[in-house]
Amino acid sequence: MKSKILAALSAFSLTAALALSSCGSSGSSSATDTASSAAASSAAESSAAASSAAESTADASTAEESKAADASTADSTAEPAADDSWDKVLANGKLILGLDATFKPMGYTDENDQIVGFDIDCAKEVCTRLGIELEPYGVNWETKEIDLDAGTIDCIWNGLSVSDERKKVMLMSDPYMSNQMVFVVNSDSTINSLADLDGKTVAVQNGSTAQEILAASDVGKTVTATELATNVEALNQLELNLCDAVFLDSVVAEYEITTSGKAFRVLEEGLEPEEYAIGFRLGDQSLCDKVYGTLKEMKADGKLGEISTKWFGKDITTVQ
Numbered sequence: 001m002k003s004k005i006l007a008a009l010s011a012f013s014l015t016a017a018l019a020l021s022s023c024g025s026s027g028s029s030s031a032t033d034t035a036s037s038a039a040a041s042s043a044a045e046s047s048a049a050a051s052s053a054a055e056s057t058a059d060a061s062t063a064e065e066s067k068a069a070d071a072s073t074a075d076s077t078a079e080p081a082a083d084d085s086w087d088k089v090l091a092n093g094k095l096i097l098g099l100d101a102t103f104k105p106m107g108y109t110d111e112n113d114q115i116v117g118f119d120i121d122c123a124k125e126v127c128t129r130l131g132i133e134l135e136p137y138g139v140n141w142e143t144k145e146i147d148l149d150a151g152t153i154d155c156i157w158n159g160l161s162v163s164d165e166r167k168k169v170m171l172m173s174d175p176y177m178s179n180q181m182v183f184v185v186n187s188d189s190t191i192n193s194l195a196d197l198d199g200k201t202v203a204v205q206n207g208s209t210a211q212e213i214l215a216a217s218d219v220g221k222t223v224t225a226t227e228l229a230t231n232v233e234a235l236n237q238l239e240l241n242l243c244d245a246v247f248l249d250s251v252v253a254e255y256e257i258t259t260s261g262k263a264f265r266v267l268e269e270g271l272e273p274e275e276y277a278i279g280f281r282l283g284d285q286s287l288c289d290k291v292y293g294t295l296k297e298m299k300a301d302g303k304l305g306e307i308s309t310k311w312f313g314k315d316i317t318t319v320q
Contacts, residue, residue: 081283083283083284083285083286084286085154085280085281085283085284085285085286085287085288086286086287086289086290087286089132089154089287090130090131090132092132093132093133094127094132094133094134094135095123095126095127095130095132095133095134095135095154095155095291096135096137096152096153096154096155097120097123097134097135097136097137097153097154097155097156097157097158098137098138098139098144098147098148098152098153098155098156098157098158099115099119099120099136099137099138099139099156099157099158100138100139100141100144100158100230101115101136101138102230102231102232103117103158103159103230103231103252104117104232104252104255104256104259105117105118105251105252105255105259105311105312106118106119106120106158106159106251106252106276107119107120107136107157107158107159109138115136115138117158117311118307118308118310118311118312119157119158119159120134120136121307121310121311122157122176122295122298122304122307123136123157125298125303125307126291126294126295126298129294129297129298130290130291130294137152137153139152139153139156140207140229141205141206141207141208141229141230142206142207142229143207144156144207145169145170148170148279148280148281149169149281151281154280154284154287155278155279155280155287155291156170156278156279157278157279159179159249159251159252159276160172160276160277160278160279161179161208161209161249161274161275161276161277162175162274162275162276162277163209163212165212166209166279169282170279170280170281170282171279171280171281171282171283171284171285171288172277172278172279172280173277173278173279173280173288173291173292174277174292174319174320175275175276175277175318176276176277176278176292176295176317176318176319177251177275177276177316177317177318178273178274178275178276178316178318179249179250179251179273179274179275179276180249180250180270180272180273180274181209181210181213181247181248181249181250181270181271181272181273181274182247182248182249182250182253182266182267182270182271183197183202183245183246183247183266183267183269183270184235184238184245184246184247184248184253184256184257184264184265184266184267185238185244185245185246185264185265185267186238186239186241186263186264186265187263187264187265188263189244189245189265191244191245191267192267193267193268193269194219194267194269197219197222197223197244197245198222198223199222199223199224200223200224200244200245201223201224201225201226201243201244201245202214202223202224202225202226202243202244202245202246202247203225203226203227203228203233203234203237203238203243203245203246203247204225204226204227204228204234204246204247204248205227205228205229205230205231205234205248206227206228206229208248209274210247210248210249211225211227213247213271213272214247214271217271219271226243231246231248231249231252234246234248235256235262235264238264239262239264245267247271249274250266250270251312253266254266255311275318278291278292295319296319296320298319299317299319299320304317304319305317
């Protein structure tokens with residue numbers, strides 16, 4: 001476009017010069033005519049030079065745009081970074097497992113100050129088979145994703161419920177166990193149904209899917225939710241009558257009622273089923289495949305069922 005405009009201006013200048021020359025008096029000398037012709041010729045040459053320069057500039061601009069487009073195409077088709085997540089864990093010689101160390105019976109600190117539990121036993125067996133050590137690492141459940149993203153831990157393996165929101169911030173394995181979200185009340189409570197919870201205070205663990213589910217439910221709109229750091233704290237408050245009910249995982253509720261001897265009971269009505277999975281950093285597919293693949297081997301040879309029976313009296317795992 002620039003070259004066309006310059007060419008038009010140059011042509012106009014040439015025409016004007018010729019017109020002025022022809023308008024001179026008839027008595028002008030041939031020298032004057034010669035000068036006019038020379039001026040016109042010079043103007044034409046200047047026009048051609050300007051046009052050529054403009055075309056060169058346009059060509060250079062087009063070339064740069066073409067290079068930029070090629071670079072953009074190259075970036076969009078570049079191979080993604082190699083996934084070396086399993087290689088890093090293998091080189092480190094250990095799997096650092098993040099957990100809420102109060103989450104009975106999945107992973108918790110016992111009376112000997114040792115971290116034990118169903119998930120811990122499973123993880124130890126996986127690590128043994130993979131030739132590495134297991135290092136449990138206690139985290140704040142509300143900020144567990146920060147530890148995962150920062151590389152402080154390699155995975156979150158502690159009754160981690162699958163949810164769409166969690167899938168946005170971490171890579172989740174296939175499920176290994178089913179779970180139900182339930183309400184626990186004191187044995188002598190007058191609460192016997194979800195309708196009876198209207199106007200009551202319900203304790204729930206902060207940062208848990210139980211908190212999300214309760215808030216999104218119809219029941220959640222009729223109760224006062226009290227967010228606490230752990231399920232243990234919530235159940236302690238229930239025992240002291242500081243709340244009317246606790247909303248939590250059935251796996252935890254049943255284990256607490258069976259082993260603690262406390263006078264709790266579970267309402268027959270719950271809200272919705274859940275599934276437990278192992279959480280890894282987004283992109284750590286090779287590590288996820290290695291760990292879950294080993295769980296599948298354990299399911300096939302009976303070891304996973306043996307561990308489940310130790311903690312729950314039967315094999316309740318869902319690994320295929």
